[in-house]
Amino acid sequence: xxxxxxxxxxxxxxxxxxxxxxxxxxxxxxxxxxxxxxxxxxxxxxxxxxxxxxxxxxxxxxxxxxxxxxxxxxxxxxxxxxxxxxxxxxxxxxxxxxxxxxxxxxxxxxxxxxxxxxxxxxxxxxxxxxxxxxxxxxxxxxxxxxxxxxxxxxxxxxxxxxxxxxxxxxxxxxxxxxxxxxxxxxxxxxxxxxxxxxxxxxxxxxxxxxxxxxxxxxxxxxxxxxxxxxxxxxxxxxxxxxxxxxxxxxxxxxxxxxxxxxxxxxxxxxxxxxxxxxxxxxxxxxxxxxxxxxxxxxxxxxxxxxxxxxxxxxxxxxxxxxxxxxxxxxxxxxxxxxxxxxxxxxxxxxxxxxxxxxxxxxxxxxxxxxxxxxxxxxxxxxxxxxxxxxxxxxxxxxxxxxxx
Amino acid sequence: xxxxxxxxxxxxxxxxxxxxxxxxxxxxxxxxxxxxxxxxxxxxxxxxxxxxxxxxxxxxxxxxxxxxxxxxxxxxxxxxxxxxxxxxxxxxxxxxxxxxxxxxxxxxxxxxxxxxxxxxxxxxxxxxxxxxxxxxxxxxxxxxxxxxxxxxxxxxxxxxxxxxxxxxxxxxxxxxxxxxxxxxxxxxxxxxxxxxxxxxxxxxxxxxxxxxxxxxxxxxxxxxxxxxxxxxxxxxxxxxxxxxxxxxxxxxxxxxxxxxxxxxxxxxxxxxxxxxxxxxxxxxxxxxxxxxxxxxxxxxxxxxxxxxxxxxxxxxxxxxxxxxxxxxxxxxxxxxxxxxxxxxxxxxxxxxxxx
Numbered sequence: 003x004x005x006x007x008x009x010x011x012x013x014x015x016x017x018x019x020x021x022x023x024x025x026x027x028x029x030x031x032x033x034x035x036x037x038x039x040x041x042x043x044x045x046x047x048x049x050x051x052x053x054x055x056x057x058x059x060x061x062x063x064x065x066x067x068x069x070x071x072x073x074x075x076x077x078x079x080x081x082x083x084x085x086x087x088x089x090x091x092x093x094x095x096x097x098x099x100x101x102x103x104x105x106x107x108x109x110x111x112x113x114x115x116x117x118x119x120x121x122x123x124x125x126x127x128x129x130x131x132x133x134x135x136x137x138x139x140x141x142x143x144x145x146x147x148x149x150x151x152x153x154x155x156x157x158x159x160x161x162x163x164x165x166x167x168x169x170x171x172x173x174x175x176x177x178x179x180x181x182x183x184x185x186x187x188x189x190x191x192x193x194x195x196x197x198x199x200x201x202x203x204x205x206x207x208x209x210x211x212x213x214x215x216x217x218x219x220x221x222x223x224x225x226x227x228x229x230x231x232x233x234x235x236x237x238x239x240x241x242x243x244x245x246x247x248x249x250x251x252x253x254x255x256x257x258x259x260x261x262x263x264x265x266x267x268x269x270x271x272x273x274x275x276x277x278x279x280x281x282x283x284x285x286x287x288x289x290x291x292x293x294x295x296x297x298x299x300x301x302x303x304x305x306x307x308x309x310x311x312x313x314x315x316x317x318x319x320x321x322x323x324x325x326x327x328x329x330x331x332x333x334x335x336x337x338x339x340x341x342x343x344x345x346x347x348x349x350x351x352x353x354x355x356x357x358x359x360x361x362x363x364x365x366x367x368x369x370x371x372x373x374x375x376x377x378x379x380x381x382x383x384x385x386x387x388x389x390x391x392x393x394x395x396x397x398x399x400x401x402x403x404x405x406x
Numbered sequence: 407x408x409x410x411x412x413x414x415x416x417x418x419x420x421x422x423x424x425x426x427x428x429x430x431x432x433x434x435x436x437x438x439x440x441x442x443x444x445x446x447x448x449x450x451x452x453x454x455x456x457x458x459x460x461x462x463x464x465x466x467x468x469x470x471x472x473x474x475x476x477x478x479x480x481x482x483x484x485x486x487x488x489x490x491x492x493x494x495x496x497x498x499x500x501x502x503x504x505x506x507x508x509x510x511x512x513x514x515x516x517x518x519x520x521x522x523x524x525x526x527x528x529x530x531x532x533x534x535x536x537x538x539x540x541x542x543x544x545x546x547x548x549x550x551x552x553x554x555x556x557x558x559x560x561x562x563x564x565x566x567x568x569x570x571x572x573x574x575x576x577x578x579x580x581x582x583x584x585x586x587x588x589x590x591x592x593x594x595x596x597x598x599x600x601x602x603x604x605x606x607x608x609x610x611x612x613x614x615x616x617x618x619x620x621x622x623x624x625x626x627x628x629x630x631x632x633x634x635x636x637x638x639x640x641x642x643x644x645x646x647x648x649x650x651x652x653x654x655x656x657x658x659x660x661x662x663x664x665x666x667x668x669x670x671x672x673x674x675x676x677x678x679x680x681x682x683x684x685x686x687x688x689x690x691x692x693x694x695x696x697x698x699x700x701x702x703x704x705x706x707x708x709x710x711x712x713x714x715x716x717x718x719x720x721x722x723x724x725x726x727x728x729x730x731x732x733x734x735x736x737x738x739x740x741x742x743x744x745x746x747x748x749x750x751x752x753x754x755x756x757x758x759x760x761x
Contacts, residue, residue, distance in 0.1 A: 063524035242590055333591050334518025336743045
């Protein structure tokens, strides 16, 4: 009934061209067009996000942030409209800068690392459903695709760290590897809950399943949502989990030796990745493009698609905003505490989340609960979890020194 | 690590021998900022030395001015008028606030929190504005002079000071809120960089750092200078000896400073703000040692005069230099992020170390 939702953006273009000219575009052209669109989207969204990050930081820190680049009139209007062109100017500056490849580096991986990180990012964006029937391709293994591809990021970071041949970069790269190992697992396990509920891996199906359940998956798998969110902050190396590039410790970690556009690519990938993990969270846990209080139509309507896209971006932006908020509030976590948190807390809790989701799925199938029923069950199970955590009273993570 | 590194604030160089993330051996190298202040003092008249002492510790120029001036006054047997003594208390306490705020900001920066830095600098700016209105300078004041202070302060200054305190005192809990119960901060600081009392004694640790190891030791009370004997204040003490305790002590000291300032506002007498002195006045032959409480600890000045108008020998005992020696012992076996937390917690100022 809702098959149209799983169409891809490429299908629309193909359809449009065929209908208007009668000419069947070859698949490769569609692919290239979509790729270009995604790349453009990543660049633009990163620019916007970097600007937003600076403004959010400024607001939190009682400053006004960049104000000088952009129309003077707008800057006079409010701090949020000043300096709109700052990131564009920064990007141009970085583009024009010389690419310095220090003499002691291993040049091939050194150059390959930033390319790889952007490639990975673009590839992962393929399955993100920006609106009903608007993803590049709705692979039937969507969620796994995102997780698998985005975990390749660490490869690029280790490459960058190792090939830079600098002590800070090396430490940063290795820290990143350790961090990724301990966070990838809770992250995947947190996603398993919704996968179980939806009974499929496709991103669009995930959204449709939430329609079917009548509630966002963030409710039955709230634990999973929180774990996913924390783990994804670690995954994209953002503070408070930015230990691979900890500024006060490792200067700039694995990007210490990079300059110009190669540095910009790491920067771009960081922000694009942030958008990526937040959009996955919005899709899997917060109902994606589903417009609240509106039934999904049987046939595609332009109005619903546009509204859906707006809802999707609103949800994602909100999650991104929270990430920025966290970044500018917390001190940095120590690497060993990070591992502790990942292995001793998030991992067991994500297993618990899986159990709860399985229970909810069974209840749904056996007793045909509606959205309210499922919500009630989830709330009860969450209360049980809180109770359990109170009873178990996990000891505080002790510092490395005390253990030794 | 260093001398150029974002976390050394100046040019401290730590030669670290690492085993992965763990420090095997640490060797602090000082001297990158050596300007031979003590030797320079020997070739200037007693008054001309004061601006040089400004550069001793640029975060608390008032106290380093003061310790030198106090030594000269003791040697020349001068007693400054009571109003000058109160002005000195006001200035050193304001400087303590500015210095602790600076410490709070950079300490947070080093453990990875960027926002508190901006908050503390916002308020430090207001203290600097006060200094500017009193003596025209914001960082290197050259304000405390032999026999008094360079300019008198007026009622408007005192009113502005109280206005600042009224605004700022409610903000202190805000600083603490950001960190105190934050589990990340807690894990990073509690039990890290423990300096037991015995070790403090061996190394000569002083100031907030020794107070964080459970002793109420403060030159302001133990050996009162200026008008401190007439003022009432508590000495904050914490027993845990770790980074968190040192942070707590400093935050509580901020409150005490505010309390002292309010008392000064009430009690400050009228009268002259200094003694009339010849520019090239001579100091009788002799030697002396004085010490006062700077925000970093016990800062001392040894001064010898041969009867002329220039010091014969001038030597500063600076707390930062003493505290840096702890690093070798403390940093053994810790992780890289702890290096920053520990180093920052001692409130080291490099120009003071290297002189």
